[in-house]
Amino acid sequence: xxxxxxxxxxxxILDAALRLFxxxxxxxxxxxxxxxxxxxATGAAYYYYRxxxxxxxxxxxxxxxxxxxxxxxxIASSKELKKRVRGLLDxxxxxxxxxxxxxxxxxxxxxxxxxRLSPFGKETKExxxxxxxxxxxxxxxxxxxxxxxxxxxxxxxxxxxxxxxMYFWIIDESPGQRRTRRLIDATLDLVIQLLKVSTLPLxxxxxxxxxxVLRAIDEE
Amino acid sequence: xxxxxxxxxxxxILDAALRLFxxxxxxxxxxxxxxxxxxxATGAAYYYYRxxxxxxxxxxxxxxxxxxxxxxxxIASSKELKKRVRGLLDxxxxxxxxxxxxxxxxxxxxxxxxxRLSPFGKETKExxxxxxxxxxxxxxxxxxxxxxxxxxxxxxxxxxxxxxxMYFWIIDESPGQRRTRRLIDATLDLVIQLLKVSTLPLxxxxxxxxxxVLRAIDEE
DNA sequence: CTTGTGTTTTGAACACGTTCGAAACGCGAG
DNA sequence: CTCGCGTTTCGAACGTGTTCAAAACACAAG
Numbered sequence: 001x002x003x004x005x006x007x008x009x010x011x012x013i014l015d016a017a018l019r020l021f022x023x024x025x026x027x028x029x030x031x032x033x034x035x036x037x038x039x040x041a042t043g044a045a046y047y048y049y050r051x052x053x054x055x056x057x058x059x060x061x062x063x064x065x066x067x068x069x070x071x072x073x074x075i076a077s078s079k080e081l082k083k084r085v086r087g088l089l090d091x092x093x094x095x096x097x098x099x100x101x102x103x104x105x106x107x108x109x110x111x112x113x114x115x116r117l118s119p120f121g122k123e124t125k126e127x128x129x130x131x132x133x134x135x136x137x138x139x140x141x142x143x144x145x146x147x148x149x150x151x152x153x154x155x156x157x158x159x160x161x162x163x164x165x166m167y168f169w170i171i172d173e174s175p176g177q178r179r180t181r182r183l184i185d186a187t188l189d190l191v192i193q194l195l196k197v198s199t200l201p202l203x204x205x206x207x208x209x210x211x212x213v214l215r216a217i218d219e220e
Numbered sequence: 221x222x223x224x225x226x227x228x229x230x231x232x233i234l235d236a237a238l239r240l241f242x243x244x245x246x247x248x249x250x251x252x253x254x255x256x257x258x259x260x261a262t263g264a265a266y267y268y269y270r271x272x273x274x275x276x277x278x279x280x281x282x283x284x285x286x287x288x289x290x291x292x293x294x295i296a297s298s299k300e301l302k303k304r305v306r307g308l309l310d311x312x313x314x315x316x317x318x319x320x321x322x323x324x325x326x327x328x329x330x331x332x333x334x335x336r337l338s339p340f341g342k343e344t345k346e347x348x349x350x351x352x353x354x355x356x357x358x359x360x361x362x363x364x365x366x367x368x369x370x371x372x373x374x375x376x377x378x379x380x381x382x383x384x385x386m387y388f389w390i391i392d393e394s395p396g397q398r399r400t401r402r403l404i405d406a407t408l409d410l411v412i413q414l415l416k417v418s419t420l421p422l423x424x425x426x427x428x429x430x431x432x433v434l435r436a437i438d439e440e
Numbered sequence: 441c442t443t444g445t446g447t448t449t450t451g452a453a454c455a456c457g458t459t460c461g462a463a464a465c466g467c468g469a470g
Numbered sequence: 471c472t473c474g475c476g477t478t479t480c481g482a483a484c485g486t487g488t489t490c491a492a493a494a495c496a497c498a499a500g
Contacts, residue, residue: 104331104332107331108328108331110391111324111327111328111387111390111391112324112391113391118391167331168437170331170332171330171331171332171333171338173333179437179440182436182439183433183437185436186429186432186433186435186436187433187436189429190429190430190433193429209409209410209413210410213403213406215406216399216402216403216405216406217388217399219399219402
């Protein structure tokens with residue numbers, strides 16, 4: 001049973017951690033520093049968070065919650081799929097823009113699925129499904145007609161697309177990450193166009209192929 | 221100036237490291253253990269290799285060299301592009317199959333380009349260009365006609381495709397990584413088909429779009 | 441108030457990557 | 471042979487993530 005005071009300590013530690021992570025980056029921040037900043041002993045931090053990476057996880061969960069409103073606004077603001085997806089991406093990047101090093105830690109962990117905070121692992125399933133759901137809403141009643149056979153999988157495809165962009169954004173050292181911005185411009189056009197074209201009569205086989213790829217990923 | 225004896229010590233350390241990495245994985249292997257296994261003091265390992273990850277780099281360089289012959293055989297064995305690419309992938313995966321944890325370390329480092337051994341960073345440029353060159357050779361005089369405008373970029377696209385597969389392979393915990401095998405089957409078909417279709421008269425604009433994406437990636 | 445129990449907090453200790461100053465070695469010059 | 475100097479080797483020490491046993495605390499029961 002967690003007491004109210006404990007909950008407060010817990011928050012204090014996370015806040016201290018995020019403050020330091022933002023100021024000097026994830027790697028450069030020491031757990032001892034986090035503890036001192038939060039006014040507790042080193043061990044206390046580990047009492048509330050299993051590891052340094054768990055703090056990232058907590059941040060991840062928090063952003064997911066914080067984004068709900070912004071996401072909803074994006075969907076409501078337009079029926080144009082392109083604008084919607086772009087809007088979702090904007091919210092995402094804005095959330096992480098002050099915390100690039102945390103996203104880097106997240107993606108680093110993404111390599112092995114046993115890691116607690118891999119974006120593809122079990123522990124993050126809830127956040128992931130949440131995010132995928134927003135892409136579903138972006139597609140829903142948008143200006144782009146989606147072929148029935150791939151409708152169920154499209155949200156996940158868009159999510160994967162967005163993960164790829166996140167990855168590139170982290171690698172991107174250009175000033176203001178403008179290479180990423182250009183990449184988004186170029187690929188978003190491509191993606192939307194591809195979707196529009198995919199409804200054409202001759203494209204059935206192509207859609208089937210794509211579905212086959214997705215099935216290859218899923219089936220154990 | 222490096223003496224012959226030094227060179228031998230250097231090799232001994234790398235061999236010991238790779239042996240241990242193979243037996244118990246990269247993370248689970250201690251630099252102290254590596255040193256002991258090589259019959260030297262801990263410091264000696266750091267005299268020859270700047271860091272634990274540098275050992276991975278050395279392995280990476282070595283595999284690159286070792287693969288040359290196998291790659292050449294693949295290209296020589298068939299003119300069919302699909303078979304060639306499949307062959308290159310097979311060689312790659314075989315090289316890493318005993319060293320999955322090393323590939324994981326490599327991809328982990330891939331997240332930040334400042335890391336010495338990021339597959340996208342400067343330090344690995346030589347190996348990377350080498351690998352891309354092999355995809356160029358696979359395309360050269362193959363059974364698939366390549367449109368001129370994208371010819372120059374195709375090798376790199378194939379290399380990126382292969383990196384994506386590597387990434388998936390690392391994440392893939394299915395027995396014998398058979399999900400990856402299925403993914404290769406499904407995507408390779410897709411890729412080749414796409415290439416074949418891309419020469420059709422109406423596909424000019426699509427190719428232009430793809431090129432635009434690549435340019436967005438390149439330009440600083 | 442005292443005792444017992446579960447919760448919270450502490451800080452020393454541990455493991456491991458890495459650094460560093462000193463020692464050992466090898467070898468050409470005198 | 472001896473000296474000097476660059477190369478190689480050594481192992482103690484440092485920093486940081488993490489663990490753990492013990493102390494402090496909160497509070498309900500008697």
